Amino acid sequence: MQHNIAILIPCYNEKLTIQKVIHDYRKVLPEADIYVYDNNSTDNTAEIAYHGGAIVRHEYRQGKGNVIRTMFRDIEADCYLMIDGDDTYPAENAREMCQLVLDGKADMVIGDRLSSTYFTENKRPFHNFGNDIVRKAINKLWHPKEPILDVMTGYRAFSPLFVKTFPILSQGFEIETEMTIHALDKNFMLKSIPVQYRDRPEGSESKLNTYSDGLKVLLTIFNLYRDYKPMHFFGWVAGILFILSLLLFVPVFIDYVDTGLVPRFPTFIASAVLMVMTLLSLSSGLILDTNAKNSRKNFEIQMNIIRMMLKHE
Known part of the structure; x- marks a missing residue:
C-alpha cells in the first residue's frame, strides 16, 4: 500500500x-x-x-x-x-x-x-x-x-x-x-x-x-x-502563600499568648490577607482543574470523531 x-x-x-x-x-x-x-x-x-x-x-x-x-x-x-x-x-x-x-x-x-x-x-x-x-x-x-x-x-x-x-x-x-x-x-x-x-x-x-x-x-x-495542570500550579502558589502567612502570624500569636495584646496589628492583617489569598488560590485551582479535565474529555471525543473521518478518507 x-x-x-x-x-x-x-x-x-x-x-x-x-x-x-x-x-x-x-x-x-x-x-x-x-x-x-x-x-x-x-x-x-x-x-x-x-x-x-x-x-x-x-x-x-x-x-x-x-x-x-x-x-x-x-x-x-x-x-x-x-x-x-x-x-x-x-x-x-x-x-x-x-x-x-x-x-x-x-x-x-x-x-x-x-x-x-x-x-x-x-x-x-x-x-x-x-x-x-x-x-x-x-x-x-x-x-x-x-x-x-x-x-x-x-x-x-x-x-x-x-x-x-x-x-x-x-x-x-x-x-x-x-x-x-x-x-x-x-x-x-x-x-x-x-x-x-x-x-x-x-x-x-x-x-x-x-x-x-x-x-x-x-x-x-x-x-x-x-x-x-492548574491544581498543581495553584497548589504550589497556595503552599507558598500559606507558609508566608504562618511566618507572619506565629510571632503575633506568641505575643498575644504572652501579653493578651496584638502589638503588631498590621502584621496580623497581612497574615490574614495572605491566608485569604491561599484559600482563593486553592479554590481557583480546584475550579480550573475541573475545567481542564472536562476539556480533556471533550478532546478525546473530538479525536474519536476525527479518527473516524480519517479512516473513511
Missing part, C-alpha cells in the same frame, strides 16, 4: 541550503511530496525551492508557528515529516521516523539532537544551556514515562491525528515546546530517535534570538503548566 508522506519545510532566507535539503530528502523519500512554505524571505529561497522540485507556498504572517499552523491546516497526508531548511538535520533517519508513524507506533517522533552531536557541533553556548534548561523543566513538571530528550528540535514526524487535533497558539520558535507539552498532556504516543546534528554552513545565519526567543519558550512552559 502506497502511503502519502508530506515533508514540511518552513523557510525564511535559506537560499544557501534549501536546494541541498530538498535533494537529500528526495533521495531518501522519493515518494514524498516536499512542501516549502516561504515566510517572507528577502532572498530567492522560494525560487530556488521551486526549481529544485518542491511545492512552494507562502505564509505572510511572520513566525515559524504561523507557518506550521498553515501547513497543518492545508496539507493532507498519512505521515508528516517536519524539518528545517538550514541543512542541520541529515536525512538518514527520515525513513525510520516516518515508518514509526505509518506503522501506528507513534503519533510524534522526535529527532533527538542532544543525545548525539548537538553540544559539540553547535557553536552558541547559550543555546546549549537553554536547550538543557527547557528539557529538564518539562521532564520535571510533566513526569513523562520516558524522559523527553530534546524539546526544541525542528526534526519531527507526525501522525494525521496529531496534526489535525493540535491547537497551535504559538507564533514563533516556541512552537516545538508547545508541540511537546501538548503531546504529553493529551497522552499521544511519543518516540525519540537520536539524530546527527551539524551546525549551519558558513554564511547561513540562525533566525533564533537566544534571549528573546528563549524567554518566550520559558513563558510558554509557564503558561501551559498553569493551563494544563
Whole structure:
C-alpha cells in the first residue's frame, strides 16, 4: 500500500541550503511530496525551492508557528515529516521516523539532537544551556514515562491525528515546546530517535534570538503548566502563600499568648490577607482543574470523531 508522506519545510532566507535539503530528502523519500512554505524571505529561497522540485507556498504572517499552523491546516497526508531548511538535520533517519508513524507506533517522533552531536557541533553556548534548561523543566513538571530528550528540535514526524487535533497558539520558535507539552498532556504516543546534528554552513545565519526567543519558550512552559495542570500550579502558589502567612502570624500569636495584646496589628492583617489569598488560590485551582479535565474529555471525543473521518478518507 502506497502511503502519502508530506515533508514540511518552513523557510525564511535559506537560499544557501534549501536546494541541498530538498535533494537529500528526495533521495531518501522519493515518494514524498516536499512542501516549502516561504515566510517572507528577502532572498530567492522560494525560487530556488521551486526549481529544485518542491511545492512552494507562502505564509505572510511572520513566525515559524504561523507557518506550521498553515501547513497543518492545508496539507493532507498519512505521515508528516517536519524539518528545517538550514541543512542541520541529515536525512538518514527520515525513513525510520516516518515508518514509526505509518506503522501506528507513534503519533510524534522526535529527532533527538542532544543525545548525539548537538553540544559539540553547535557553536552558541547559550543555546546549549537553554536547550538543557527547557528539557529538564518539562521532564520535571510533566513526569513523562520516558524522559523527553530534546524539546526544541525542528526534526519531527507526525501522525494525521496529531496534526489535525493540535491547537497551535504559538507564533514563533516556541512552537516545538508547545508541540511537546501538548503531546504529553493529551497522552499521544511519543518516540525519540537520536539524530546527527551539524551546525549551519558558513554564511547561513540562525533566525533564533537566544534571549528573546528563549524567554518566550520559558513563558510558554509557564503558561501551559498553569493551563494544563492548574491544581498543581495553584497548589504550589497556595503552599507558598500559606507558609508566608504562618511566618507572619506565629510571632503575633506568641505575643498575644504572652501579653493578651496584638502589638503588631498590621502584621496580623497581612497574615490574614495572605491566608485569604491561599484559600482563593486553592479554590481557583480546584475550579480550573475541573475545567481542564472536562476539556480533556471533550478532546478525546473530538479525536474519536476525527479518527473516524480519517479512516473513511
